[in-house]
Amino acid sequence: xxxxxxxxxxxxxxxxxxxxxxxxxxxxxxxxxxxxxxxxxxxxxxxxxxxxxxxxxxxxxxxxxxxxxxxxxxxxxxxxxxxxxxxxxxxxxxxxxxxxxxxxxxxxxxxxxxxxxxxxxxxxxxxxxxxxxxxxxxxxxxxxxxxxxxxxxxxxxxxxxxxxxxxxxxxxxxxxxxxxxxxxxxxxxxxxxxxxxxxxxxxxxxxxxxxxxxxxxxxxxxxxxxxxxxxxx
Amino acid sequence: xxxxxxxxxxxxxxxxxxxxxxxxxxxxxxxxxxxxxxxxxxxxxxxxxxxxxxxxxxxxxxxxxxxxxxxxxxxxxxxxxxxxxxxxxxxxxxxxxxxxxxxxxxxxxxxxxxxxxxxxxxxxxxxxxxxxxxxxxxxxxxxxxxxxxxxxxxxxxxxxxxxxxxxxxxxxxxxxxxxxxxxxxxxxxxxxxxxxxxxxxxxxxxxxxxx
Numbered sequence: 283x284x285x286x287x288x289x290x291x292x293x294x295x296x297x298x299x300x301x302x303x304x305x306x307x308x309x310x311x312x313x314x315x316x317x318x319x320x321x322x323x324x325x326x327x328x329x330x331x332x333x334x335x336x337x338x339x340x341x342x343x344x345x346x347x348x349x350x351x352x353x354x355x356x357x358x359x360x361x362x363x364x365x366x367x368x369x370x371x372x373x374x375x376x377x378x379x380x381x382x383x384x385x386x387x388x389x390x391x392x393x394x395x396x397x398x399x400x401x402x403x404x405x406x407x408x409x410x411x412x413x414x415x416x417x418x419x420x421x422x423x424x425x426x427x428x429x430x431x432x433x434x435x436x437x438x439x440x441x442x443x444x445x446x447x448x449x450x451x452x453x454x455x456x457x458x459x460x461x462x463x464x465x466x467x468x469x470x471x472x473x474x475x476x477x478x479x480x481x482x483x484x485x486x487x488x489x490x491x492x493x494x495x496x497x498x499x500x501x502x503x504x505x506x507x508x509x510x511x512x513x514x515x
Numbered sequence: 516x517x518x519x520x521x522x523x524x525x526x527x528x529x530x531x532x533x534x535x536x537x538x539x540x541x542x543x544x545x546x547x548x549x550x551x552x553x554x555x556x557x558x559x560x561x562x563x564x565x566x567x568x569x570x571x572x573x574x575x576x577x578x579x580x581x582x583x584x585x586x587x588x589x590x591x592x593x594x595x596x597x598x599x600x601x602x603x604x605x606x607x608x609x610x611x612x613x614x615x616x617x618x619x620x621x622x623x624x625x626x627x628x629x630x631x632x633x634x635x636x637x638x639x640x641x642x643x644x645x646x647x648x649x650x651x652x653x654x655x656x657x658x659x660x661x662x663x664x665x666x667x668x669x670x671x672x673x674x675x676x677x678x679x680x681x682x683x684x685x686x687x688x689x690x691x692x693x694x695x696x697x698x699x700x701x702x703x704x705x706x707x708x709x710x711x712x713x714x715x716x717x718x719x720x721x722x723x724x725x726x
Contacts, residue, residue, distance in 0.1 A: 334607065334639055343596075348599045348603075350602070350603055352602075352606070353599050353602045353606065356598070356599070357595055357598070357599040360595035360598060361595040361596070374582035374583040374585075375568055375570070375579070377578075377582060378570045378576070378578070379570075381572075381578065382571060385572060385575065420556060
């Protein structure tokens with residue numbers, strides 16, 4: 283039904299970036315139409331809505347597309363400021379801190395994980411894992427220092443950084459099985475490990491989270507595809 | 516650091532807002548204790564310290580300035596959709612900046628490829644300028660502040676590397692925007708001296724080529 287809040291989300295079930303948007307919409311209590319994209323045969327709507335990157339997620343609000351998960355989250359927060367809780371805090375300094383850690387998660391932590399997954403030799407892998415772990419430790423420090431003992435990065439309630447990190451939790455759990463690595467090891471990063479459990483079990487979060495066993499299957503399929511592609515060289 | 520485009524972004528935002536600030540030049544080969552204390556995570560400039568509280572990452576600092584001094588010059592549009600567009604393009608520019616640096620660090624065929632790729636990225640960015648004087652519309656806005664450094668730096672890179680990237684034929688809108696941006700007094704005043712920048716980049720290029 284079209285109206286002043288006509289929302290459509292173009293997504294893909296396994297995408298952590300799409301999940302971020304789903305979580306934000308759920309936390310704000312916003313209803314929307316979800317369209318599952320087959321990324322190997324992208325729809326006309328997707329190509330038209332995100333001509334620059336041709337990627338999901340794309341949020342289409344009253345026919346106008348918004349792209350890039352971090353941009354979409356902030357858009358949702360601003361366009362629906364009166365609806366549900368706010369993702370970003372009110373104070374400009376706290377907003378800057380939230381944006382900083384969200385950017386850190388994407389630009390440093392995820393980049394390090396991607397490097398680790400591309401590593402070919404044992405040596406490369408060990409070095410990449412070390413780098414990866416250093417970024418997770420930094421994030422643990424952020425939760426400890428900025429969080430100040432509160433349950434979430436956002437404080438008493440879930441906020442922007444929680445959603446940005448939360449979107450990755452499905453794959454974090456899947457990678458535990460796929461690569462035998464616990465990115466949020468309760469022994470080494472107890473705050474993040476506790477945060478992960480707490481976040482996942484939230485009423486607005488749990489139903490949105492992907493089936494981890496399906497992610498594992500998908501991950502195995504991607505690994506096989508990668509290996510096959512490698513052998514072709 | 517005097518030659519950093521990321522630092523210029525912050526200076527531009529402060530100057531547009533008419534905010535007074537103390538500028539501290541860092542020797543990046545010998546970082547000050549203050550810098551390391553204020554930005555322990557990435558140890559980079561720029562860092563804005565406001566009432567003793569540090570903020571890092573230039574794109575984030577610019578939004579902070581807009582919000583902390585929200586009565587002054589509007590850097591971001593008020594409309595959420597326009598803000599989303601602005602953030603999208605700023606992110607695009609950040610992700611593609613590697614393409615620009617690649618021109619600087621390559622030669623011959625690799626450089627031709629890098630220049631071509633940079634041109635393609637800039638053509639995409641240029642679509643956001645269509646029908647407007649600035650990315651922000653009639654006046655300088657967020658995206659202008661984030662990518663405006665191209666107007667001063669790219670011609671220097673082109674000269675140092677002997678390539679053409681932003682030409683009237685290939686990127687007419689961007690080229691015209693370069694001229695308009697550099698004519699804004701407040702922005703022009705903060706730019707590093709072109710000759711000094713040229714010399715510094717020539718020296719860097721020599722280093723890169725001899726490595």
